[in-house]
Amino acid sequence: MDQSPTSTDLENVERAELDAEQAHVDRVYTRVDEAARSASRIAVEGHQRGQAQNVGRVRDEEQTGLYERDVLVYAAARRIAELDAEHEGLVFGRLDSDAGDDTEPVAAAEDLEKLYVGRIGVRDAEYEPLVIDWRAPAAEPFYRATSTDRLRVVRRRVLRNKGPRIVGLEDDLLAPDRSPEDLPVLGEGALMASLSRARGHTMRDIVATIQAEQDEAIRAPARGVTVIGGGPGTGKTVVALHRAAYLLYSDRRRFERGGVLVVGPSAAFMAYIERVLPSLGENTVSLRAVGELVDGVRATAVDDAAAAAIKGSLRMRGLLSRAARDRVPDAPTTLRVFIGGATVELDANQLDNVRRNALRRTPRNRAASEARKGLVAALWNKFPEDLRTGVYADREAFGDRVTDTPAYKTFFAAWWPMLTPGAVLRWLGDPRRVSRWARGEFSPAEVEDLAAAIRSTDEFTVADVALLDELGQLLGRPPIQEAGRDEEFDWLEGLSDGVNEVLTTSERRARSIAAAEADEPEEYAHVLVDEAQDLSPMQWRMVTRRGPQASWTVVGDTAQSSWPDPAEARAAMDSMLSHLQRHTFRLSTNYRNSAEIYSFAGEVIRRQIPDADLPDAVRRTGVEPEHRLFDAAKIAEAAGDAAVELLQLVEGTVGVIVPPALRPAIDAVVAEVGDPRVVALSPLDSKGLEYDAVIVVEPDRIVSDTLGGIRALYVVLTRATQRMITINSTTNWLP
Numbered sequence: 001m002d003q004s005p006t007s008t009d010l011e012n013v014e015r016a017e018l019d020a021e022q023a024h025v026d027r028v029y030t031r032v033d034e035a036a037r038s039a040s041r042i043a044v045e046g047h048q049r050g051q052a053q054n055v056g057r058v059r060d061e062e063q064t065g066l067y068e069r070d071v072l073v074y075a076a077a078r079r080i081a082e083l084d085a086e087h088e089g090l091v092f093g094r095l096d097s098d099a100g101d102d103t104e105p106v107a108a109a110e111d112l113e114k115l116y117v118g119r120i121g122v123r124d125a126e127y128e129p130l131v132i133d134w135r136a137p138a139a140e141p142f143y144r145a146t147s148t149d150r151l152r153v154v155r156r157r158v159l160r161n162k163g164p165r166i167v168g169l170e171d172d173l174l175a176p177d178r179s180p181e182d183l184p185v186l187g188e189g190a191l192m193a194s195l196s197r198a199r200g201h202t203m204r205d206i207v208a209t210i211q212a213e214q215d216e217a218i219r220a221p222a223r224g225v226t227v228i229g230g231g232p233g234t235g236k237t238v239v240a241l242h243r244a245a246y247l248l249y250s251d252r253r254r255f256e257r258g259g260v261l262v263v264g265p266s267a268a269f270m271a272y273i274e275r276v277l278p279s280l281g282e283n284t285v286s287l288r289a290v291g292e293l294v295d296g297v298r299a300t301a302v303d304d305a306a307a308a309a310i311k312g313s314l315r316m317r318g319l320l321s322r323a324a325r326d327r328v329p330d331a332p333t334t335l336r337v338f339i340g341g342a343t344v345e346l347d348a349n350q351l352d353n354v355r356r357n358a359l360r361r362t363p364r365n366r367a368a369s370e371a372r373k374g375l376v377a378a379l380w381n382k383f384p385e386d387l388r389t390g391v392y393a394d395r396e397a398f399g400d401r402v403t404d405t406p407a408y409k410t411f412f413a414a415w416w417p418m419l420t421p422g423a424v425l426r427w428l429g430d431p432r433r434v435s436r437w438a439r440g441e442f443s444p445a446e447v448e449d450l451a452a453a454i455r456s457t458d459e460f461t462v463a464d465v466a467l468l469d470e471l472g473q474l475l476g477r478p479p480i481q482e483a484g485r486d487e488e489f490d491w492l493e494g495l496s497d498g499v500n501e502v503l504t505t506s507e508r509r510a511r512s513i514a515a516a517e518a519d520e521p522e523e524y525a526h527v528l529v530d531e532a533q534d535l536s537p538m539q540w541r542m543v544t545r546r547g548p549q550a551s552w553t554v555v556g557d558t559a560q561s562s563w564p565d566p567a568e569a570r571a572a573m574d575s576m577l578s579h580l581q582r583h584t585f586r587l588s589t590n591y592r593n594s595a596e597i598y599s600f601a602g603e604v605i606r607r608q609i610p611d612a613d614l615p616d617a618v619r620r621t622g623v624e625p626e627h628r629l630f631d632a633a634k635i636a637e638a639a640g641d642a643a644v645e646l647l648q649l650v651e652g653t654v655g656v657i658v659p660p661a662l663r664p665a666i667d668a669v670v671a672e673v674g675d676p677r678v679v680a681l682s683p684l685d686s687k688g689l690e691y692d693a694v695i696v697v698e699p700d701r702i703v704s705d706t707l708g709g710i711r712a713l714y715v716v717l718t719r720a721t722q723r724m725i726t727i728n729s730t731t732n733w734l735p
């Protein structure tokens with residue numbers, strides 16, 4: 001006779017299990033609310049007591065400690081609850097474990113030790129844990145246990161949430177032979193359920209389904225440099241973000257005080273990932289795109305391939321250093337003062353000598369007093385001996401007089417102005433100057449390209465930001481009193497979208513004070529660099545300035561590099577971080593793309609880069625990518641048609657990835673489709689993002705027009721979770 005349970009039996013069991021889990025989760029939420037109430041009560045009482053009598057007895061301190069803890073738990077829980085009531089719940093996992101002693105059989109499910117795992121830890125009034133934080137050591141088996149090394153776990157359960165409601169259970173039985181008769185096993189596995197879900201416009205955390213190899217990278221100790229590699233879709237980004245949350249948990253004092261910085265490739269990418277950390281209860285991490293690392297600048301424009309390569313090259317370092325020390329363009333070339341009955345004059349050569357001496361040890365904006373001393377000495381040498389009497393008897397007295405003359409003052413203001421990085425960068429718009437500063441290290445064509453790129457726009461580009469940062473360091477910040485005395489001087493001047501000219505002095509001051517008051521640490525205790533393969537040597541210099549004492553997490557995949565010479569970028573990173581110990585992790589499974597899409601993309605990149613690191617894609621959809629051929633004139637229309645088609649076929653987002661030259665036409669078509677699920681974007685902006693369906697417009701032009709060529713196309717071909725259509729007028733790229 002058939003003994004297997006009927007579907008009604010199963011439904012009943014599942015219903016009963018869901019109810020039981022819901023009851024526990026309800027207790028957690030109730031406790032969070034209680035904690036909030038008692039926290040505000042203790043706050044009031046504590047405040048009154050603090051005013052009335054002595055504080056500092058042990059009991060009070062304990063109270064304060066508890067109060068602070070409750071407030072923290074409450075605040076974190078509230079943030080999480082507000083975040084996405086549709087999806088994310090506080091408690092998402094449960095472990096049922098035995099004693100690990102395989103000899104004793106387990107009689108009943110209730111004999112197993114039960115532990116709930118959640119986004120944060122919550123205890124009941126007796127201080128017993130209702131749920132433990134996913135980052136706590138006790139939660140490790142939830143992520144690491146496998147059937148071969150089960151770490152005492154018999155059953156791992158993922159609770160699928162919609163806000164505070166449990167809507168499903170996904171079980172994983174790790175020790176079938178240890179499982180008591182009455183332990184139900186439900187669902188088909190949490191990972192597959194999570195991978196097949198429709199994508200929205202922002203990334204979600206994976207806290208309920210972190211895989212063992214990912215967990216190792218997340219919990220790696222914060223020492224030296226942790227390098228996380230792996231091909232597209234292996235979870236590098238999401239793992240890095242969970243690692244940031246883990247570091248804050250494991251050493252909150254150090255990382256909250258010192259600061260954690262996450263650097264990503266673009267503003268679009270930062271917007272895509274910005275919700276992940278708050279959903280894990282962390283709001284203190286700074287997220288910045290490489291174009292936003294200098295205060296006061298938010299660069300989004302990108303240079304063409306040639307200009308970006310020049311601006312990113314390490315050779316810029318010498319060029320900028322020479323620019324920062326050179327004469328100020330249009331500065332006076334003679335100084336003439338009438339003093340003590342004589343006209344004393346310094347010519348261009350003498351002025352150059354004074355300038356060089358003053359800059360020997362001090363950056364320009366801090367060397368005004370050196371320059372002044374040098375000028376006084378040079379003028380004194382030329383001051384006739386027979387006039388050195390009375391108030392002009394010695395050099396010091398002479399110096400006081402001469403620097404007080406209007407002629408000197410006017411001269412000095414023009415000859416030694418406080419320089420902003422933005423102003424000096426603009427000097428590079430003149431090819432003759434660039435050629436002088438290049439000292440033969442750049443070809444004449446490169447000199448022309450660089451100057452033309454600087455002149456072409458008032459806006460700073462992403463690549464300019466690293467140059468501004470370098471110049472900031474070369475020029476130095478002016479001493480406080482100089483900056484204060486000179487009301488007109490604003491360090492941020494020229495650093496924001498060319499709107500500065502129309503700001504009044506007081507507006508500018510208010511802004512710079514606001515920037516200082518934002519109190520973002522310029523140096524961080526941990527720096528996490530995503531899409532690290534894209535950082536140019538100059539960008540590596542900028543990023544490493546943010547963490548001279550930091551530990552690092554560096555995440556990337558060379559085959560996706562948009563830098564023309566990935567080996568150069570790699571060498572730049574190696575040289576900047578060479579003094580630190582390195583731990584390397586490799587992620588091996590592509591969780592994003594369907595196996596059909598990824599095997600195609602892998603073939604494209606393997607043809608050009610035989611040693612590319614290709615992960616395994618595990619999810620099959622049965623749908624192959626499709627390639628369509630049209631006349632060039634019909635491309636935009638065809639892309640629009642494909643978008644309409646795909647909107648019917650997928651539940652989530654559709655990305656239309658287009659080479660920059662075709663952007664206006666495609667933008668128009670996308671506007672016509674008029675569905676917020678469809679977006680158009682450039683290959684560079686698609687870095688790190690994903691869509692349920694992707695339309696790739698003119699792959700050949702993506703290769704020819706984008707920095708990174710075939711590697712940029714590989715990025716584009718690995719953005720889709722379910723479906724991909726390419727729209728072509730030529731097909732040279734097809735394998």
Ligand SMILES: Nc1ncnc2c1ncn2[C@@H]1O[C@H](COP(=O)(O)OP(=O)(O)OP(=O)(O)O)[C@@H](O)[C@H]1O
Pocket residue numbers: 191194195204205206209210211214230231232233234235236237238239557560591592687688689690718
């Ligand atoms: N353990 C997991 N459980 C559920 N989803 C996962 C898991 N690991 C990764 N993913 C999902 O796979 C997708 C790809 O992750 P992510 O963007 O972090 O990969 P990546 O390696 O940074 O990719 P790329 O290099 O192509 O930008 C995301 O949707 C992520 O949520």
